[in-house]
Amino acid sequence: MLSVALLSGVSAQAQARTVPAFSEQELYPGGQATARRVAQRTFIHPAGNVPTIQQLDFWDGFSFFRDPWVASPAITKDRDGLGPLFNARSCKTCHNDGGRGRRAKDGELAPPALLFRLLKTNTWGVDAHYGGQLQPNAVRLSHHTLSKPVLGEGNVRVHYETIQGYYPDGTAYSLIKPSYKIEQLSYGSFEADTVISARYTPAVYGMGLLDAISEQDLFAQQDIADEDQDGISAKYNLVTNIKTGQPSIGRFGFKGLHATLEQQIAGAFVNDIGITNPLFSQETCTNVQHACKLAASIDPKGTLDIPKKLHDLTTYMGQILAVPKARDLSSDKALQGRALFYQLQCHVCHTPSYITTKDYPVAALQAQKIYPYTDLALHDMGEGLADQGRENLALGSEWRTPPLWGIGLQQRVQGYQAFLHDGRARTIEEAILWHGGEADKTKHRFMGLSTNERNALIYFLKQI
Known part of the structure; x- marks a missing residue:
């Protein structure tokens, strides 16, 4: 069995110096804002250090996350404004219990938790x-101005190809590679240079803490030209902050599309549910979707679907949604896996x-020592994960490093x-095996470990 030292090409003494001493703080990845109890049935908990009176606003905001929206006009004035085109009727549909929705099974139409961005191959x-974004659902309205119904844009059927492989020690593994078949497009074909990019909705806990990391600390990690020659080229997607009009780091979304948590939530409202809001006030209907535009004009309110007060409540709920506690981090097995995490250089991106x-702006999230395990930067993950499209500065093979906190609780x-x-x-192990591009060397170091070492690393990841 090859040792980790041989796999990484450095001495055991040098590797030992790269592993920081374990701190009890790591058990509280959200600092004082960590959830007060370990998640059992839901990730929906307010930050542990938020005063009780402010938790009332959290639960008010949660009601707009949880409850379904209906088409306008409707008797329920605080809940109407759905569509005309949409992916889901509520945030909870895709972010089940604050985590991730159900993944697609082979041969099924994509569920709401799997949406599809429409990108261009050579430009943004x-x-x-x-x-x-492809929106498969549409509202049903009866109105004298509508001669034709609003049609959902289309559906996507998911299929998987099984890929067999072996570790150097002979242990077998299998991966599944998805492919997508577009069905029932309602408004003609895509443009020739349009590509689809699948996005499986992420867990939403801890996003306020990610929002509270300073841009200075993030930019300090940028290394586009790989000047330190470690093979890793962290790059930040620069996007427009809708409120300020200024370029900012895109820290939310799988490609880093949104600069702030508020913007991410507002973008999800308009694109996923069809709810216009203070940041995105225009419906998503295109020029060829005439019934969609007519349906949007029927709303007698003539205002945003979600006013600023409700938008602010929903944003506040997202800000203080607590990170779950870490678990068995001080055990021998977890400490072994933790050491391997650093020795294999996983921490360079995570x-x-x-x-x-x-x-x-939220006092409970200020000056907290947090452990998200992400640089929030774009990295080339190889052709195996590439989508061939562009999103601002993000190329097809580049993806934002996701946070790992709570990953073992799904x-x-x-x-x-x-x-x-x-x-x-389907497992954390499979996720590691899909790493390519800049992470290819680290993946092969992982593959060269013994079975017990691989299990220890995965055990550590399940505890953070």
Whole structure:
């Protein structure tokens, strides 16, 4: 069995120096804002240090996350405005219990938790007929101005190819590679240079803490030209902050599309549910979707579907949605896996910790030592995961490093699990084996470990 030292090409003494001493703080990945109890049936818990009176706003915001929206006009004035085109009727549909929705099974139409961005191959843009995201559902309205019903844009059927492989020690493994078949497009064909990119909705806990990391701390990790020659080229997607109009780091979304958590939530409202809001006030209907535009004009309110007060409540709920506690990190097996995490250089992209800014708008999230295990940067993950499209500065093979906190609780809390941007990985092990590009060397170091070592690393990841 090859040792980790031989696999990484450095001495055991040098590797030992790269592994920081374990700290009890790691058991509280959200700092004082960590959830007060370990998640059992749901990830929906307010930050542990939020005063009781402010928790009332959290639960008010949660009601707009949980409850379904209906088409306008309707008797329920705080809940109407759905569509005209949409992917789901509520946030909870895709982010089940604050985690991830169910992944697609082979041969099924994509469920709401698996949506599809429409990208261009050579430039940043959207499809002229369908916009930036495929929306399979449409509202049903009866109105004298509507001569034709609004039609959902189309569906996607998911299939998987099984790929067999072997570790160097002869242990077999299998991966599944998804493919997508577009069905029942309602507004003609996509443009010739349009490609689809699958996005399996992420867990939403801890996003306020990610929002509270300073841009200065993130930019300090950028290394586009790989000047330190470690083979890793961290790059940040620069996007427009809708509120300020200024370029900012895109820290949310699988390609880093949104600069702030508020913007991410507002974008999900308009693209996923069809709810216009203070940041995105225009419906997503394209110029060829005439019934969609007519349906949007029927709303007698003539205002945003979600006013600023409700938008702010939903944003606040997202900000203080607590990270779950870490679990068995001080056991021998977890400490062995933790050492391997550093020795294999996983921490270079999955940056373990930060201290959040002192001036973040939510006091409970200020100056917290957190352990998200992400640099929030784009990295080339290889052709195996590439989508061939562009999203601002993000190329087809580049994906934002996802946070790892709570990753081991999916099965326990939700009864199922799936990983990576499109849900193709059924286990954490499979997710590691899909790593390519800049992460290819680290993947092969992992493959060269003994079975016990691989199990220890995965055990550590399940505890953080």
